[in-house]
Amino acid sequence: MRKKILSYLIMSILCGCLFGCSGNSSIDAAKEPDEHVDSSAGDTTKDDSSGILSNTSEPFVGKADLDSETEKFFYGTWKVEKLLGFANSYNDASEYPTGQKIIDDEIVINKDLFSSKGLKNYSDYQYKLKNPLYEITIICYNEDDFYRNFKMDLPGINMDDEIKEIQVSDSSTGFGIPVSFLDVNNDRLILVLEATEFELGRVNE
Numbered sequence: 001m002r003k004k005i006l007s008y009l010i011m012s013i014l015c016g017c018l019f020g021c022s023g024n025s026s027i028d029a030a031k032e033p034d035e036h037v038d039s040s041a042g043d044t045t046k047d048d049s050s051g052i053l054s055n056t057s058e059p060f061v062g063k064a065d066l067d068s069e070t071e072k073f074f075y076g077t078w079k080v081e082k083l084l085g086f087a088n089s090y091n092d093a094s095e096y097p098t099g100q101k102i103i104d105d106e107i108v109i110n111k112d113l114f115s116s117k118g119l120k121n122y123s124d125y126q127y128k129l130k131n132p133l134y135e136i137t138i139i140c141y142n143e144d145d146f147y148r149n150f151k152m153d154l155p156g157i158n159m160d161d162e163i164k165e166i167q168v169s170d171s172s173t174g175f176g177i178p179v180s181f182l183d184v185n186n187d188r189l190i191l192v193l194e195a196t197e198f199e200l201g202r203v204n205e
Helices: 002-048 068-074 143-150
Strands: 060-065 076-086 106-109 113-115 128-130 133-140 163-169 176-184 188-193 196-202
Touching (some): 068 176
Antiparallel strands (some): 076 196
């Protein structure tokens, strides 16, 4: 009789332990999703208040027409003011370290006419196109993405600047020319020749 009572007590204790462990596991499991959500919410709040710039979109790579604000800024007569620098990789035509001899030369950029005939020392860069095709091919929304795409250290670029590459093509053939531009915030225009960068200034007409 005593053996039966002892066996019964042992079985009761074991069942109680097993039930307690199982219950705790269920409670812990039930808590895990809530704890995960709270942690995630905390991270989001931290990100929102950390001062990270909102202008961190992935770069646009493709082809797009000029928007009206870019057209308003881009069109006009521009003078080459100064050499800014070079990309990490350049060729002999870049004329490192002085750059091509084009300071004070002018370029005309209008909706119905493009002329780089003013780059008088370089016939390879001299074009006169009627009804040229202007296309945005890359938009970088911050300094880091600009460097990743162009491998250029561009003086005066800030972390949250928007930089558009504008390519020029002959609309009759679709072929691009070896003269391109970087538009920084519709505020600065930079000429790129053979991975060489030049600051342009608007000519008041």
